[in-house]
Amino acid sequence: MPDRKARRLSRERVVEAGLDLINQKSVDAVTMRSLAQALGVTPMALYNHFGGKRDLLRAIAEHVIGRVEFDAGHPDWQGQIRHCFRTLRTICLEHPGLPRLLEIEGAAPPSVFTPMEVAAAALERAGLNELDSLRTFYVLVGFTLSQASYQTFRVGPRVELAAPWDFDASFEYGLELIITGVEATAARKGR
Amino acid sequence: MPDRKARRLSRERVVEAGLDLINQKSVDAVTMRSLAQALGVTPMALYNHFGGKRDLLRAIAEHVIGRVEFDAGHPDWQGQIRHCFRTLRTICLEHPGLPRLLEIEGAAPPSVFTPMEVAAAALERAGLNELDSLRTFYVLVGFTLSQASYQTFRVGPRVELAAPWDFDASFEYGLELIITGVEATAARKGR
């Protein structure tokens, strides 16, 4: 039973209703019509606050990312990187379909690049130049989002394993693998 | 001007028409209706050969992946890994939207896991156990698909750089970073 009180519409209210829909169903469940119904309003009313569905989805993505603190002020760059991408993964798992929102729909723009600044700064502390830091950021963000997608859609390997696939352990392994790669790359350059 | 000859329909003909549509427009352009029109047939005719759109998209993905040789018989595992994921990236760039097909739609199933076997074998040669090889495979495949997606949608960093973003160099850098990470991880375990 959504709140149908015909209060005034606002970007904020629409975004929150959209987020509820994503959390309880999926990102595909967010249609202009279903969203309007949840708000007790006509689909066309949404167009007074958003340019279109693209704009709306982008606003939802920004809302989610904007609420999070990616910078934990860790003294070592490895800790900073771990915190940053564990956090990104966590919010992706909380909101199924968010990776798709961030990766594809063109909804990504400014928001995904909040973690970029903190991650890039940490990587430069590791000894990478600006360009290589950005490249490494893309490795990390692509890895994190795809792992979250696989987990959401329960895509595990098609081979028979002794134990069920452990998505948490798989993520941590990959994260350490990349960090190790950065360390080795930086050491190689440094000498 | 598509070939409208009312030849007999077949899975093969439908898949190839679908692939043409992906290549010339995008994966969103593949609708049951547009595909039927391109084949000079009624949308419902497709349902005699496919269970539904999901099944159809999956068949297209399998067709693309199945035609490719991921195993180049390189003597060293690094060369094998490079070949495998450069190849995966190449076919993703040739068919815009293929990453989305492979990552999300549930179209992925058996086909994406052809490169898995050859990559996992190479990684075990590098000194990883079976579980860690699979985990590393997921790092590589997530990285490769996301990089191809970013390139297709021209998502580069939002900061001002001296030169335009070089997607090829960025991919190669990430690939070497991960390989370096594998080497360091294996060396650490080995001792």
Place this chain on the structure above:
DNA sequence: ACCTGAACACCGTTCAAGT
């Protein structure tokens, strides 16, 4: 076995009209 035609229950979005 294979294909058609009409219909159903959806989409995002435009446009003219109301207040």
Place this chain on the structure above:
DNA sequence: ACCTGAACACCGTTCAAGT
């Protein structure tokens, strides 16, 4: 400035009918 109602041009899919 904000919202409604009707309409347009799309979707995937079901179902009954043809051959």
